Amino acid sequence: MPVLLGPKKTVGILLALNTTLLPWLIYAGNSTRLISSGLIVYGYAYILCFSELRSPQLLDFFVDGEWMLASVVLLVIKGFGLI
Numbered sequence: 001m002p003v004l005l006g007p008k009k010t011v012g013i014l015l016a017l018n019t020t021l022l023p024w025l026i027y028a029g030n031s032t033r034l035i036s037s038g039l040i041v042y043g044y045a046y047i048l049c050f051s052e053l054r055s056p057q058l059l060d061f062f063v064d065g066e067w068m069l070a071s072v073v074l075l076v077i078k079g080f081g082l083i
Helices: 007-019 030-049 056-079
Strands: none
Touching: 007 030, 030 056
């Protein structure tokens, strides 16, 4: 997308797509809402963080590491008996 639309428009589209997830939080259960909220905030953070050129290693860590972070949060929540 950045090649066709340019970086600024791509960031706008990604932020708009991430925003479409917010209404889903109304219908999610309590434990799912907590995890989903964290992932949505994480999505906003790395879209905004990487809207400018950054280190490729940092990009790999955060983009590929999202599922590692989600797994750790899920295990912690499960350990506290919230799920």
